[in-house]
Structure formats: C-alpha cells, structure tokens
Amino acid sequence: MSVKFFGQFLLERNIIKPEELLEAVKYQESHNLRFGEYAQLKGYIAKQDVKTVLNEQKRTDMQFGELAVKLNIMTAEQVQNILTMQKNDHILIGQALVQKGFITTEILEREMALFNDDQRQYITGEVVITAEVDNPEVIKDFVGITHKMIGRVANIAVKPDSGVLGLSEPRQNDVTVSINLYGDLTYDYIISTTLSISVKLASGIIGEDASKEPREVIIDGVKEFCNIACGNIIAKMAKMGKTVNINPPEEIDFLTYISKARSKKAIYFTLASPEGDIDLMLI
Amino acid sequence: MKKKVLIVDDSITSAKQLQKVVDESGAFEVVGHAKNGIEGIKLYTTLKPDIVCMDLNMPEMDGLQAIRILINTDKNVKILVISSVGGVGEKVMEAIKHGAKNVLTKPFESEKIIEMLNKI
Numbered sequence: 278m279s280v281k282f283f284g285q286f287l288l289e290r291n292i293i294k295p296e297e298l299l300e301a302v303k304y305q306e307s308h309n310l311r312f313g314e315y316a317q318l319k320g321y322i323a324k325q326d327v328k329t330v331l332n333e334q335k336r337t338d339m340q341f342g343e344l345a346v347k348l349n350i351m352t353a354e355q356v357q358n359i360l361t362m363q364k365n366d367h368i369l370i371g372q373a374l375v376q377k378g379f380i381t382t383e384i385l386e387r388e389m390a391l392f393n394d395d396q397r398q399y400i401t402g403e404v405v406i407t408a409e410v411d412n413p414e415v416i417k418d419f420v421g422i423t424h425k426m427i428g429r430v431a432n433i434a435v436k437p438d439s440g441v442l443g444l445s446e447p448r449q450n451d452v453t454v455s456i457n458l459y460g461d462l463t464y465d466y467i468i469s470t471t472l473s474i475s476v477k478l479a480s481g482i483i484g485e486d487a488s489k490e491p492r493e494v495i496i497d498g499v500k501e502f503c504n505i506a507c508g509n510i511i512a513k514m515a516k517m518g519k520t521v522n523i524n525p526p527e528e529i530d531f532l533t534y535i536s537k538a539r540s541k542k543a544i545y546f547t548l549a550s551p552e553g554d555i556d557l558m559l560i
Numbered sequence: 561m562k563k564k565v566l567i568v569d570d571s572i573t574s575a576k577q578l579q580k581v582v583d584e585s586g587a588f589e590v591v592g593h594a595k596n597g598i599e600g601i602k603l604y605t606t607l608k609p610d611i612v613c614m615d616l617n618m619p620e621m622d623g624l625q626a627i628r629i630l631i632n633t634d635k636n637v638k639i640l641v642i643s644s645v646g647g648v649g650e651k652v653m654e655a656i657k658h659g660a661k662n663v664l665t666k667p668f669e670s671e672k673i674i675e676m677l678n679k680i
Contacts, residue, residue: 524617
C-alpha cells in the first residue's frame with residue numbers, strides 16, 4: 278500500500294519481530310564498515326591517518342579515499358582495493374536477517390520477490406517533465422507518487438502534464454494545502470483543487486462518504502492526503518540516501534499561493550481528471 | 561471485554577478512519593483521540609488504554625517524543641505507530657528503539673490494523 282524499505286515490509290507481514298529487525302540492523306552496521314575503518318583493518322593506514330582524513334573532510338567535499346590519495350596517505354590502487362572489498366563484503370538487511378537466523382534463505386527469496394512486486398507500482402519512470410528543473414528524478418517522484426496516491430486513496434484516475442516553471446496567474450481553487458519538506462532537500466509541496474475533489478480525497482481517507490462533513494474535515498482530508506503523499510515521497514528519497522523530514526501540513530490562502538506560484542523556482546503541474554483537476558506545485 | 565485503544569493523530573480524517581475500523585472489529589474500542597503528543601500523554605494517564613495508536617508527524621509534540629515519555633511513565637505501554645513516514649527506515653528504527661511494538665505505514669489496509677492490534 279505504500280513505499281517501504283524491506284525491513285518494514287517484513288514487519289508488516291509479521292515475518293520478523295521488531296526486536297529482530299533492530300538486532301539485524303545493528304549486526305549490519307557492525308559488518309558494513311566505513312571506508313576508513315576498512316582501510317585500517319586491512320593495514321593500509323593507521324588510526325591517526327583516519328582522524329587526519331576525517332578532519333580534512335570537514336573542510337572539503339571529497340570522498341575519504343579520494344582525499345587519502347590527495348594527502349599521500351593511500352595509493353590509488355589501495356583505494357580501489359578497499360572499494361572492491363567493501364562492495365563485496367557489504368550485506369543488505371535481508372542477508373543480515375538470514376545470518377542472524379531470523380529468516381531462512383528461502384523466506385528471504387520469497388519475500389524479496391513479493392517486495393519487488395509491491396514496490397514496482399512506485400517506479401515513476403513514466404512521468405515526463407519538459408521544464409528544465411533541478412533534480413528531475415526527485416521531481417518525477419513527487420509527481421509520480423502524488424499521481425499514484427490520488428488513484429489509491431480517492432480512486433480518481435488523473436493524468437499529469439509535463440510541468441511549467443513559474444506561473445503569473447495560477448488557477449484559483451477552493452482548497453490549497455502546503456507541506457514543507459526539509460533536510461538534504463528542501464521543497465514546499467502544494468496541492469490546490471476543487472471542493473468536490475477535496476471531498477473525494479477526504480472520503481478516501483475516512484473510508485466512507487464525506488460529502489456531509491463540515492469544511493474543517495474536508496480540509497483535514499486534503500492535509501492528510503498531502504501528508505501521506507509526502508511521507509511516501511520521503512521514503513523514496515531515503516532509498517536514494519537522502520534524509521528529508523516533513524512539517525505538518527497547513528492550509529494557505531490564495532494570496533500566499535499566488536506569491537509562491539510566481540517564484541521562478543516554482544514548478545507547476547496539472548493532474549487532470551474528468552472529475553476536476555488537481556494542481557501540484559513544488560518550490 | 562473489549563481492549564481500549566487511544567488514537568494520537570493530528571488528522572481528524574485519519575482518526576475517523578481508524579476509529580471506524582477499530583470499533584467495527586468487535587474486539588477493540590476507541591476510548592479517546594488526542595491531536596498531538598502532549599494531549600496523548602494526558603489522555604493516556606486518565607483513560608489507561610490497553611493500546612496506543614501513535615502518529616509520528618504531529619505539531620507541538622511529535623510521536624517519537626511522546627513514545628519516549630510514555631515508556632518512561634509506563635514501561636508496559638503498548639504502542640503501535642501508524643504514520644505516513646513509516647516507510648522511512650530511519651524513522652521506523654527510531655520508533656522501535658524508543659519502545660514502539662510495531663510500525664504501520666499510511667495508507668493502511670483495515671485488516672492489517674486489526675491483525676497488528678491482535679498481535680501486540
């Protein structure tokens with residue numbers, strides 16, 4: 278039902294217990310050594326050299342190995358050896374669970390196939406973005422996951438366009454909700470739509486018709502939809518090694534929305550459906 | 561005797577959905593809804609629920625802080641995290657380290673909730 282990492286998938290399927298996952302992650306962390314620890318273990322460098330490189334790393338944007346070569350602490354060949362050994366020895370969470378005896382290899386293979394099937398729906402390769410944007414792959418995930426979540430939560434089939442940069446006159450909708458994402462990547466994620474689409478989103482969250490609910494509940498439904506979409510988006514980002522957090526969603530007024538839309542960095546998508554459109558803006 | 565469930569979630573709609581699923585199960589009943597961690601801790605001490613369903617991303621006090629405080633208050637508290645960020649490995653590990661019994665990602669399936677509540 279959502280973007281997950283493999284350990285979480287196994288937890289939800291009751292294949293492993295939370296304490297087993299904790300223990301396997303601990304084991305994985307102790308096994309998957311960092312570059313400096315590995316180089317030291319292999320006798321290429323001394324403890325003091327690791328400290329020297331780590332200190333130097335604070336001032337420069339270079340990988341440990343690259344910097345160790347620059348400082349004449351390691352040779353390029355030694356760095357390559359460590360990278361190869363590190364890659365060969367690296368274990369994934371599934372292997373850690375097997376090695377700790379929490380699951381068998383057969384279960385790992387079966388569950389991995391099911392996991393890959395489950396997560397295939399969140400591959401967002403089909404989204405096309407023509408606007409020239411930074412981090413196009415991340416933007417594709419924003420659009421692709423929002424698109425899929427609208428279908429999943431509200432059962433509305435939408436078709437995203439290819440996006441435009443900045444917009445002087447954005448469409449005025451009934452409901453506009455914004456969420457701020459922060460960390461390795463920073464974005465404002467804004468959904469703006471009609472009241473009838475908002476009712477559908479709220480109905481999808483509650484699991485029954487929300488058309489008689491007060492406006493407060495309808496707005497809350499759109500907020501929760503944004504929360505769910507962004508939660509799944511940051512789970513996808515985490516798989517790419519990016520740590521991103523989300524703030525609670527808030528409703529914004531049209532004037533705030535216009536000023537955001539006119540920003541040169543705003544990317545504006547329309548997710549069209551016969552029942553009404555959903556505008557998605559990312560800044 | 562039905563087991564008492566406390567919902568801690570800032571979303572009214574998510575809480576409504578959860579309440580509907582929990583109450584319809586026949587084995588559990590929702591006894592309260594708190595909209596953030598602070599309210600959650602207060603309601604926990606007055607309502608003494610058997611299980612707490614805890615969101616993570618909430619204003620004023622988030623779920624992780626609330627879990628830490630609840631565990632310090634009552635080491636036997638049973639917490640099931642239900643969150644949109646349940647797919648982020650780091651968040652899941654933090655929640656479990658803090659003492660949550662399990663983690664479920666939003667959007668969730670009704671049967672999954674009841675299955676997890678039964679196993680807690």
